[in-house]
Amino acid sequence: MRLLRLVPTAAAFLIAFAQPGFAEPVDSGVPGMLFDHDVPVTMTDGLKLRVNIYRPEKSGHYPVLMLMGPYGKDTSMADAPAYKASWAKLIAKYPDLCKQSSCRYIRFEAPDPERWVANGYIVIHADVRGAGASPGVLDPFSPRETEDYATLITWAAHQPWSSGKVGLLGTSFQAINQYQVAALKPEGLAAILPWEGAFDQYREIGYYGGILNVAWEYWWTHQVVPNQNGNAQTPLVDSINGGKDTGTPLSPEVLTQNRVDPVGAFAKHPFDDAYYRQRTPDGSRITVPQLDVANWTDWSTAGYLATASKQKWLRIQTGDHLTPFYSDDALALQKRFFDHFLKGVNNGWEKEPRVAVQVRRPEGTAWRNAAAWPLPGIQWEHYYLDATNGSMGPDLEHATPAQKTYPGLGDRLTFTTAPFTNETEFTGPIGIRLWVSSSTADMDIFAALRLIDPQGRDVTFTGNSDPNVPLDLGYLRVSHRAADPSRSTGYQPFHPHLVSEPMTPGQLYPVDVEFSEPTSIVIPRGYRLALTIQGKDFGYGPGADIVHANDYALPDAHNSGLFFAAHPNRDPALYGGTDAVATGGEHVSYLLLPHIPPGH
Template identity: 85%
Template structure:
């Protein structure tokens, strides 16, 4: 990450030493908890960010848990329009949640400070620059924002009530920026716990396989811009004092000048250039102890694999993005981790298995523990495609040459296995190698790995942001097919995304799909696998024949996961041609699966 580390952090250090804690102390309504509201903390350029500080009433020095986000440190999940559905889901799953806390201070994707203060921690929740009560330009994940975070950490480490050790905790946005700030190694940072956060700003956020992800337009317009500092029209209510918590009103013109729309920025940067490199951490600089929590659907193991931390742990879970974070099991895990690294507790954490994964089955999931990721003994297994029969199998003998075509914006092709003759597990990274051609000079490929039950129905799973997802989703814009061998692995090819290379219409090209997430499934006897290849977003419509994860009502059309590609850069004249997949002989196309040997 290209930031001016030494000068900025030296300045932050001096600020941290010199600046007192000036706050409006509010009656927290929680016995034993002091609440300092809207504390101004000066950044290296002189601008004050605002933070809420929750700390034990009993005097002493305590470790600090910190997070910094754009969603409003004073915005109640129960009342904000963008979060009401999430709150309803959370309370439905954990009806006793608000019996163990007043729930007054729970914020979107943030820890409940009451549960931590009672355990001898201080919690600091800051509004990022340009959001909520913090003025300035709102520019998500920018170097300026990361430098601010480092300054906040240094400041917290030097306060009289601080033990000098700071840990970072939060999900999504508040996990992504943990990776970023950890590269700066600010004084006081002792451990991080990024819960379901992306690592690679190009491949996991801006572009999937070189295809622009416009799903962020909804996030930006519905969750971030309403909380922009100076937005007098915000529907969000300050849950502490009432009214608005977005500072002095600004004109619409100034508001627009004070924010950097990420999707507009992505459009200006179609390749993995300095814009993304400034926002994607250098894993070799991440050495702090870390517990990474990933999800089988959307947001991956990339941060764990890239980090150079000697003390790092990985958990990969199934389920939605929000509710598991607030479970009693999760809270106990988080506390054991931070008690060990922030309090020095001899609680056996160092003996915790380095890797824990929830292995999925059609009817649930069970935890498995291992020493490494990918799991030891994983065996890559090729399932070869046959265009003549629309089938796939692990046969070693190459099939006869065949080709099959489909409209670029249609439903594509599906290759289906025979019913499995015995229970079989695949857990780990997946990839797809295809030989393709198009009638145009470019094509987009969307791949979905699916599980089919004996009745021919899709078996879906609860995903990060979608209650019905397949086993895996892959993407590639064929003009981005170049591969960097030095960064590729046996399981996945690394695409540098540095330039566009047009296709010659009618010519076959070998391409390797990008799958951001690994997968996990134990396939029962009689079930089948399917691979769907098409030129548009994959999703389940209202009339899909599925065994779905819950009673979620499907819309007429629906894309799976956090990715959505419909956009002007998907011109039908270019991406709506006739596409072809070739199989067999010298054009072997296959699905690569991570086979886990039977332990019987």
């Protein structure tokens, strides 16, 4: 079932929205800002979550910005082991950041409350159930957690210092749950700004193309579990009072009982069943004004396309996951949006272009405005594959039939275009149709679209979670190849992921590979495109012949992007066969690209 609006009983409503009995605000150390620390707010089942409230010292009624996450509302980014690298990158990018703020209250993936309170906003940061100072079972993105968020929003709208309007702001986890709670339509919610957040719990988080994503194990182990409520062994320090901010210590046995490992849960649910549908919002119920900020890698346009909001805007950017959120330009954009929808400021926001994309080039980027997404004027072009010589191009539709094999758990099979003779732009969703076979009953396809410079080097880009990524990445477990024509387009298949259909060894099957993100690149003359198909995670290792678009150093060997497939569910007996791609004749395989003609 989809997320439904949860209406508390009258008794539960009175419990949830009763005055919490604030203690005197602690000294924030920031002129003009009051700080209410660890305020208890009662949920509909009687459990109390803890929130921090940052508000203007001057009395009045102010709009509220809220976020709710598992990372610790009192955990300093500068000191926490899991966030020190992110903090170092942030300060290196913006060395004057802490001249504009004390930076004392900046938390991972969260807005700096000082810079909002000074502009007439209240900021509320909550520890999710089971994390930090909030007791209970830690179960990320669960219906219970979403109901808690709805309760907090309506509670905030009823407080004496509130204007009654609440907006949501945050990145990643704190963007994903904005979509979830917006579908519940809580009283007081007036606008959302999800910054690089996934929408579809199955296709963008648990599984990519039907292949289990175990990258979340690192996130869970290093960023979430250390902050579990009751974890007395946490290395995290309460930056407000010192010591621990994880509540009353619990035994290891109780801690284990009080948390739901997401990767373990994903592994128990290999298909898009009720588990994911309870965590994926019904987009038709999301009607609140929204500004979606997406990235060309990892989490992009799904939320924007799914929601029914008539007042919605999309920005697709390049760069890493964290630092752009804290830039002066980003803050100005966020404030213009919320000033308009939470304060009613006539600042011309309604004239903002509905879509703006940061078009990538090897030497930099440039913003382009548009009226819709995908961009108007796209000319869809087929680049046909030829297995006889590993070539790819628009004039190879009638290539001689051929097949090329590769190891099912092994290295790459690559198709490359001729050097482009004119500067050419591709911006938008991409698609791949392949004819494939395997010597076993299943196969996993890992696809990478790459840009190759005239010297034969890979040109890489800064990704959401990786400093070196190709133009795009796609995935498909072939036993999940069934597609729903009513929900598919020529450039983007919709795989229901409801059943497994084994392959007959040696038989060819047409399959459409899932790309959850679009791409953008202006290809200079002399550069080429390459499409790599392989049976394992794509990545650049030490010694790889690459050049970064922004001259970043090459990292250690690892996969690219926010995905990692190595897991016991990839049994070598099933996925380690000999795989093949067929091209030409009756088995035309191709890459579908969104060409933007000159002048658009």
